[in-house]
Amino acid sequence: MKTHDSPLARKLGAFVALSNSDLGVLSDLFRRRRRFVPRKDMIFEGQTNQSAYVMATGWACSYKLLKTGERQIVDFQIPGDFLGLRSVLFRTSDHNIQPITRVDASELTASDLLSAFQRTPRLATAVLWAASRDEAMVVEHLVGLGRRDAIERMAHFLLELYARLRLVGLADRLDYDCPLSQYMLADALGLSAVHVNRVLRQLRDEGLCTFKNGRVVFDNYDGLVDLAGFDRAYLDHEGPLLA
Amino acid sequence: MKTHDSPLARKLGAFVALSNSDLGVLSDLFRRRRRFVPRKDMIFEGQTNQSAYVMATGWACSYKLLKTGERQIVDFQIPGDFLGLRSVLFRTSDHNIQPITRVDASELTASDLLSAFQRTPRLATAVLWAASRDEAMVVEHLVGLGRRDAIERMAHFLLELYARLRLVGLADRLDYDCPLSQYMLADALGLSAVHVNRVLRQLRDEGLCTFKNGRVVFDNYDGLVDLAGFDRAYLDHEGPLLA
Numbered sequence: 018m019k020t021h022d023s024p025l026a027r028k029l030g031a032f033v034a035l036s037n038s039d040l041g042v043l044s045d046l047f048r049r050r051r052r053f054v055p056r057k058d059m060i061f062e063g064q065t066n067q068s069a070y071v072m073a074t075g076w077a078c079s080y081k082l083l084k085t086g087e088r089q090i091v092d093f094q095i096p097g098d099f100l101g102l103r104s105v106l107f108r109t110s111d112h113n114i115q116p117i118t119r120v121d122a123s124e125l126t127a128s129d130l131l132s133a134f135q136r137t138p139r140l141a142t143a144v145l146w147a148a149s150r151d152e153a154m155v156v157e158h159l160v161g162l163g164r165r166d167a168i169e170r171m172a173h174f175l176l177e178l179y180a181r182l183r184l185v186g187l188a189d190r191l192d193y194d195c196p197l198s199q200y201m202l203a204d205a206l207g208l209s210a211v212h213v214n215r216v217l218r219q220l221r222d223e224g225l226c227t228f229k230n231g232r233v234v235f236d237n238y239d240g241l242v243d244l245a246g247f248d249r250a251y252l253d254h255e256g257p258l259l260a
Numbered sequence: 261m262k263t264h265d266s267p268l269a270r271k272l273g274a275f276v277a278l279s280n281s282d283l284g285v286l287s288d289l290f291r292r293r294r295r296f297v298p299r300k301d302m303i304f305e306g307q308t309n310q311s312a313y314v315m316a317t318g319w320a321c322s323y324k325l326l327k328t329g330e331r332q333i334v335d336f337q338i339p340g341d342f343l344g345l346r347s348v349l350f351r352t353s354d355h356n357i358q359p360i361t362r363v364d365a366s367e368l369t370a371s372d373l374l375s376a377f378q379r380t381p382r383l384a385t386a387v388l389w390a391a392s393r394d395e396a397m398v399v400e401h402l403v404g405l406g407r408r409d410a411i412e413r414m415a416h417f418l419l420e421l422y423a424r425l426r427l428v429g430l431a432d433r434l435d436y437d438c439p440l441s442q443y444m445l446a447d448a449l450g451l452s453a454v455h456v457n458r459v460l461r462q463l464r465d466e467g468l469c470t471f472k473n474g475r476v477v478f479d480n481y482d483g484l485v486d487l488a489g490f491d492r493a494y495l496d497h498e499g500p501l502l503a
Contacts, residue, residue, distance in 0.1 A: 032349070063493070081403050084489045089406045091399050103392040106275070106385070109493040111396055127385070134381040141377045141384035142349070142370070145391060149346040152395040153354055156334050159398060160324050162405040163332045163450040207406040246327045250306070250352040 020044035024097030024185035025071050029143040031184060042136045046071065049124040053116045060101040060114040068124045069105035072098050075120035076196050079112050080204070090205035092154060093117070093178070093197065097185040102148060105130070118196050150252065162207045165246075170206050171216045172245035175226060175233055180252050191235040195228065263287035267340030267428035268314050272386040274427060285379045289314065292367040296359045303344040303357040311367045312348035315341050318363035319439050322355050323447070333448035335397060336360070336421070336440065340428040345391060348373070361439050393495065405450045408489075413449050414459045415488035418469060418476055423495050435477040 020026055020040045029035060035043070051070070053059045060067055062081065077094040091112060094100055104110035105127050134141035154177065161170040178195065182188035199213045206213070220226045225241045227234045235241060263269055263283045272278060278286070294313070296302045303310055305324065320337040334355060337343055347353035348370050377384035397420065404413040421438065425431035442456045449456070463469045468484045470477045478484060 081399070083403070083407050085407075087407050089403045091402060102388075103396055106389045106392050107396075107493065111491070111493050112399065130388075131381065131385050134377070134384045138374065138377040138381055138384060141381060141388070142374050145345075145373075145384070145388050146349045148388060148391050148395065149349050152391065152398060153346055153350075155395060155398045155402060156324070156355065159334060159402045159405060160326070160332045162402060164326050164328075164330050248354070250350065250354050 020047065023047065024073065024095075024187075027185050028097040029140075029147060032146040033139055033143045035143075036139075039137050039140055042133050042140055046125060046129060046133055047073075047123040051122055051124050053120040053122065055116050055118055058113050058115045059120070059122075060104055060110050060112075062110055062113050064104070064110045065108060067101055067104040067110045068126055069102050069130075070100040070122035070124055072096050072100055073121040073123065075122075076117040077114055077120055078117055078201065078205075079114045081112050088204050089207075090201060092151070092158065093201075093205070095178075095181055095185065096187065099144075099147065099151070102151075117201070153252070158205070167206070167208055167212055167216050168219055169245050170208075171202070171213070171220065172226070172241050173247055174202070174206060175228070175235075176241060176245055176247045177252070179233070179235070180249060184252075191238055193233050194231055195233050196231055263290065266290065267316065267338075267430075270428050271340040272383075272390060275389040276382055276386045278386075279382075282380050282383055285376050285383055289368060289372060289376055290316075290366040294365055294367050296363040296365065298359050298361055298363075301356050301358045302363070302365075303347055303353050303355075305353055305356050307347070307353045308351060310344055310347040310353045311369055312345050312373075313343040313365035313367055315339050315343055316364040316366065318365075319360040320357055320363055321360055321444065321448075322357050324355050331447050332450075333444060335394070335401065336444075336448070338421075338424060338428065339430065342387075342390065342394070345387075345394075360444070396495070401448070410449070410451055410455055410459050411462055412488050413451075414445070414456070414463065415468070415484050416490055417445070417449060418471065418478075419484060419488055419490045420495070422476070422478070423492060427495075434481055435475060437474055438471065438476045439474055 020043050026035060026043055072094055074096055077100060078090050079092050080088050080090045082088055100114050100122060161173055179188050179193055182193045199210045202213045203210045217228050225237045227236060263286050269278060269286055315337055317339055320343060321333050322335050323331050323333045325331055343357050343365060344353060404416055422431050422436055425436045442453045445456045446453045460471050468480050470479060
């Protein structure tokens with residue numbers, strides 16, 4: 018895959034028009050490719066001197082374990098996302114990251130980032146934008162847990178994933194492949210697995226959306242957007258802001 | 261106030277040892293000082309071409325309004341924090357920011373940031389660290405709403421504020437001034453005001469912490485840390501990582 022076709026370049030390209038020299042710096046960041054197997058943490062809470070990764074293929078989730086043993090999934094990561102960007106900037110990782118499918122990712126250290134920023138400060142602004150977008154998603158999840166009911170939360174979640182996947186070329190017109198189990202959805206949305214099942218059935222019965230056999234299909238996209246109160250501004254996909 | 265004494269310099273200094281030239285770039289960012297009055301939004305959701313701010317004095321809160329009119333407070337901002345960093349990188353602000361007290365802040369545009377990063381890429385890495393730290397806090401709030409009960413959530417919140425305030429020189433040994441009302445705590449923690457009142461009384465009755473007349477006093481810091489399962493790693497205050 019050419020650098021300019023990589024999911025990260027597609028994503029950053031939504032914020033900043035990347036020059037050939039920016040793409041050259043990006044492609045240096047992709048040099049140390051690693052492969053990870055499902056269900057084995059690639060970054061874990063409390064780990065020090067951790068690398069970060071840029072995801073090329075696959076799905077992962079970031080989560081925290083509580084002293085009760087409960088798991089809260091914070092977010093899912095898809096191609097083009099940074100894994101553990103905080104871990105590389107902090108001394109100690111404050112969360113776990115686990116591959117859901119096989120994951121191919123490029124390893125980065127803090128000094129890789131610093132030297133990339135030295136070569137192209139525009140890339141620094143783009144990475145700051147990407148990190149801000151990640152934060153905006155966590156904010157939406159927070160608002161969801163605090164103030165949205167179960168069906169709105171699920172609708173919002175499925176719409177957000179669609180917008181993210183589409184940006185990196187992984188969603189079709191109104192559907193996408195999704196390897197997430199109902200248990201994972203439950204741990205992300207603060208619901209029980211039984212509740213997740215009921216909510217998905219309700220979305221299907223109301224003709225809004227079908228999640229079956231690893232595929233999400235929007236049967237009534239506008240209706241779902243309405244139900245979720247979904248506002249795409251926080252994902253900001255309207256084309257480069259910095260020329 | 262000298263630049264190296266500013267709350268932002270103190271905060272970024274926890275991540276990167278700032279050189280005189282870094283401090284010079286920072287002090288240019290502080291040139292356009294603005295003043296804001298309490299209870300009047302300084303940034304609002306849906307606003308375009310928004311500036312960001314670096315807070316010098318005061319308290320503010322970032323929040324989202326739902327279509328039901330309910331408010332979810334996402335976080336509180338204190339001196340040294342960026343206000344609306346996402347708003348300046350996104351086309352459209354995805355949240356509101358409102359001063360709680362009088363606020364003095366310096367105005368920044370996206371091009372101010374880009375030019376600062378061009379002059380010192382180390383500063384770009386430090387700002388990315390600060391943004392990552394903000395994200396880590398939102399993650400903790402998410403975990404709180406999803407998986408912590410009311411008293412753990414409150415304990416965690418008061419400990420986090422203390423660590424943040426201490427970093428910028430605004431907390432004493434085991435106490436700090438806090439202008440937040442019980443209504444604000446309720447909207448941040450996903451509780452009712454009555455519930456907030458009950459939880460604060462419980463913390464006081466158990467000899468852990470007293471929040472009265474705008475001042476938080478830790479009566480038993482270690483006990484509170486235990487109760488909250490509070491881990492300071494996500495705030496990362498151990499001194500410069502980048503020499």
